[in-house]
Amino acid sequence: MKNFKSIALALVVVLSTLSVTAQTKKINTAGSTINWTGKKVTGQHEGTINIKDGALVFKGKKLVGGTFNVNMNSIVVTDLKAGQGKEKLEGHLKADDFFGTDKFATATLVFKKVVTKAPNLYTVSGDLTIKGITKPVTFDLATTANTATTNVVIDRTKYDIKYGSGSFFDSLGDKAINDDFTLAVALKF
Numbered sequence: 001m002k003n004f005k006s007i008a009l010a011l012v013v014v015l016s017t018l019s020v021t022a023q024t025k026k027i028n029t030a031g032s033t034i035n036w037t038g039k040k041v042t043g044q045h046e047g048t049i050n051i052k053d054g055a056l057v058f059k060g061k062k063l064v065g066g067t068f069n070v071n072m073n074s075i076v077v078t079d080l081k082a083g084q085g086k087e088k089l090e091g092h093l094k095a096d097d098f099f100g101t102d103k104f105a106t107a108t109l110v111f112k113k114v115v116t117k118a119p120n121l122y123t124v125s126g127d128l129t130i131k132g133i134t135k136p137v138t139f140d141l142a143t144t145a146n147t148a149t150t151n152v153v154i155d156r157t158k159y160d161i162k163y164g165s166g167s168f169f170d171s172l173g174d175k176a177i178n179d180d181f182t183l184a185v186a187l188k189f
Contacts (some may be wrong), residue, residue, distance in 0.1 A: 012132040022064070023147075027054040031188035034070065035078075039178040040164070045089060047181075050074035052106060056148060056189060063122050063143055066111040073102040095161040104131045112136075119143065148187040155179050 037046050042065035055142045075093050085086035093100040113125040121142045129136045139152045156178045157165055164177035 011097045021059050023058050024055045025058065025189040027051055027056070027068070028188040029042055029053065033184075033186045035184040036075075036181055038181040039182075043146075044079075045077055046079045047075060047077040047090075051187075052185075054109075054186070056143075056150045061120075062116065063114050063124075063141070063148075065114060066109075066124070066126075068109045070107040070109075071105055072099050072105055075099070075101070098161055109137070124150075126169070128154070130154075131161065133159045135159065146189055148185075148189070150185050152185065153180050154183065156181055 024116050032051050033048045033050060035046065036049060037044055050071045052069040052071040055066060056063060057065035057186045073094065077086050077093070080089060093099060096103075099107075101176060108129040109126050111126045112123055114127075115123045117123050117140060122141050122143070123138065125136060125138045125139050135158045137152060137154065141148055141150045156162075159185050166177050
């Protein structure tokens with residue numbers, strides 16, 4: 001009986017130590033950036049969007065999880081100037097045929113699986129929710145002691161964003177917009 005108590009106590013200590021080593025690091029939203037690029041036949045547009053909140057979870061120095069919420073109403077076009085189409089494009093991106101930000105103000109990413117690819121480099125599989133539709137995404141994420149970076153390619157048509165898509169509409173010619181858009185993410189925590 002004494003050995004059983006010793007073993008049980010040792011297990012409690014070990015499990016307590018393991019859970020203590022998991023550390024959640026909140027994202028510094030003011031110091032973090034998401035730059036987006038959307039391409040079309042005749043060129044591309046670029047801009048930014050803000051992280052609402054988020055965190056990465058580490059065990060020791062190893063990434064094991066994370067969650068993010070993005071403020072979809074914060075989408076800004078940076079390659080056009082005010083009065084030269086900037087406001088029109090920002091309004092269109094927030095409209096129902098793109099991100100529908102009045103109804104879907106937040107996009108969410110939840111890490112489901114994190115696999116170490118190299119020291120401080122991980123392959124992350126997660127669930128991305130845009131416009132209330134959740135689909136799996138996979139990307140590589142590089143970390144340092146207080147930063148993380150990635151480039152994520154997203155197929156917008158999987159989230160019912162079909163406007164100008166050559167995959168769904170014929171005869172678009174040079175008005176066609178690529179289905180994929182890219183997010184360059186630089187996080188500070």
